[in-house]
Amino acid sequence: MTTTVLALKRISGNNIVSPIGFKATGIHCGIKHKKNDLALLVSEVPANVAGVFTTNAIQAAPLMVTKEAMQQTGKMQAIIVNSGNANACTGQQGLKDARLMQQKAAEKLGIAPALVGVASTGIIGEMMRMEPIVNGIQKLEPSSELEGSILFSQAILTTDTVTKNTAYSTVIDGKKITIAGTAKGSGMIDPNMATMLGFITTDAKIESVHLQAALKTVTDLTFNSITVDGDTSTNDMVLVMANGMAGNNSLTPAHPDWEQFTEALHAVSQDLAKMIAKDGEGATKLIEVEVSGAITDIEARKIAKTVVGSPLVKTAIFGCDANWGRIIAAVGYSGATLDPNAIKIKIGSTTVVENGEPVPFSEAQLLIYLKQPEVKISVDLHQGIGKGVAWGCDLTYDYVQINATYRS
Template sequence: MTMSTSTNSIKKLSSKNIVSPKGFKAAGLHCGLKHKKKDLALLVSEVPASVAGVFTTNAVQAAPLKVTKEVVYTTKKMQAMIVNSGNANACTGKQGLQDAQTMQTLAAEKLGIAANLVGVCSTGVIGEIMKMEPIIDGIQKLEPKDNLESAIDFAQAILTTDTVMKNTSYSTTVDGKEVIIAGVAKGSGMIEPNMATMLGFITTDAKIEADVLQATLADITNLTFNAITVDGDTSTNDTVVVLANGLAGNDTLTPEHPDWHHFYYTLKTVAEDLAKMIAKDGEGATKLIEVEVEGAISDEEARKIAKSVVGSPLVKTAVFGCDANWGRIIAAVGYSGAVVDPDKITIQIGGATMVENGEPVPFSEDELIQLLKMHEVKIYVSLGIGEGKGHAWGCDLTYDYVQINASYRS
């Protein structure tokens, strides 16, 4: 499958795994934090890679974030990431920080690299002290490899309430050389920018300096990971990290590079894929909801409206119940805080117009019910007051969401 822009084509790879770029290896296994499922993972680059990261805006931040931020913002190089699921190591005080640092040190010793080249991520239950014995034993057993099986082991080991793995990869051309960008993520509940209860790991063999990569990731995050919502909660552990090891052999990428748009669009596509997979796999979800907004006074205003609509519990439950209640949509537009003119608003669901220039339009209830029964439901809103455009993604709100979260610790 080839996706084109006016300036470049990128190729979606059939082998969607985190070790697709040159020089990356991965591993995952069950160490004992969870009852049966894999719960410990390791991602490694052959050489120190330029690194960029974005993290939760929650004022309460887990110990692993403090360790990883130090690597991202101070070392600006990363060669490995050790990850566990089953315990978030959040709100665990001095012991939690010590445990995160122990994970960093043990992974570094295992690989024979400096500790300040190792990031740490944890996901799971908040407020429980980490069981370190299985972690210590598990790190020694991790054997990273560059094959599909090992990449799948990694993708499985980072999951919590997810129902599916989330992997994607694309290739593009920079300086006549193939550059691959791949991503893997977890996230299913407590998903609300900025950011979500999510972990995202993106690898590339492109050559790019850390500061440029950081600015690029921050920009792309606003268009992708910060445009999804499941339930309005923001977690303590949210992390997206990009590692770029330069083994593709291209000249150093900057916004002035003639092939910069190739790299930027490919990275954005990887991030958008992962974001949509997370939204679609929301806890108990049966449908992906996409909201497209046009005609706002700015792109930022359009994104604000799109997130307001897709995050509305009333909109989400209407989609779940196949209720063509456009009043809930226009209400969410109105309380978004963005500038709107009610007399210029147009609303469509699945291509069927329900409101045009602020006036109700007759529509077939049966037709709308069939559109709302689809696994992917698109809501379109036109403001008619500017050129701003924006998207957001989310999911329906179901009975299962309550059941899953009512028994998360049991």
């Protein structure tokens, strides 16, 4: 995918309601002790929708309900989200509860239940307390102002330390179109289809079938290229709503501005993916692994994700240890085609391996680099033209502490 730098504009005050016709809000309804835990995102008109979901065989009730809704209409006008309880592994009662959330949100907005998506995140295996949710839905008053977007992005968080928002605009058919996104995700991130929760809005006009194809392609390059801890959640999903209110001609792969749209979607998705990786539970560093010279792009991404997901690499980066042996070992067990005698590895701008052999370097100089909040590892296999990038974070004492006491 090429980069159309001049066609994209990063929007300051980026938020999920930047595109025309979207409103959002979030409140504390009582699932959590204090923090916001119930959120609502609404389009003024039914929007075409696309979604990608977890590949975990155990899937939470909200995913099932959302998939059902998408299959019925191919459209979505609202998404109701709760944090603090995943509503996963909760059987038939869990499905009833997810459908009740859908129904009550629909009644609040005066729309059909099939136009409402449902998402939940939090503890797995606990039954939902529906009274605070039902009462809370009645109190939700979505707004097109920045405050509504902030409240929404806060209400979907679990162990996240920061909210994750981004937005871009571009011009299609002479019309300004905007794509914005917000996400949550900090642990249990190795999605293989989506991320913990991601919501993207756009006022572009595009049919669901083409939106789905674009999202799938972009997801492989962004959300599927992050890992925090190697776990895949039961609740992962990314949903995109396109309400068409910008007034452009309907986008298809044959449209002359198709690439501008996909670049904007890619930019939003990559921003959110990197924010999730950077905010990994207990993380102190964002790690980027760039692989070149692979047989294919797919193999390059596979290697990159293997390296960034290695617990030994992650702990070495946390400890500011230039232990490149852990990097080359991860490359070796990635399963990709390679020649051990052709590998080159760089940490930052410092070459540490050339032709599969060690290269003298200054440990003191590299220590200074490894203390930075973002660390880049480059691997060149010299086997082909395949390229790929993956993002992750270091593995710290705090990660163990957070997850050892998650239910406490």
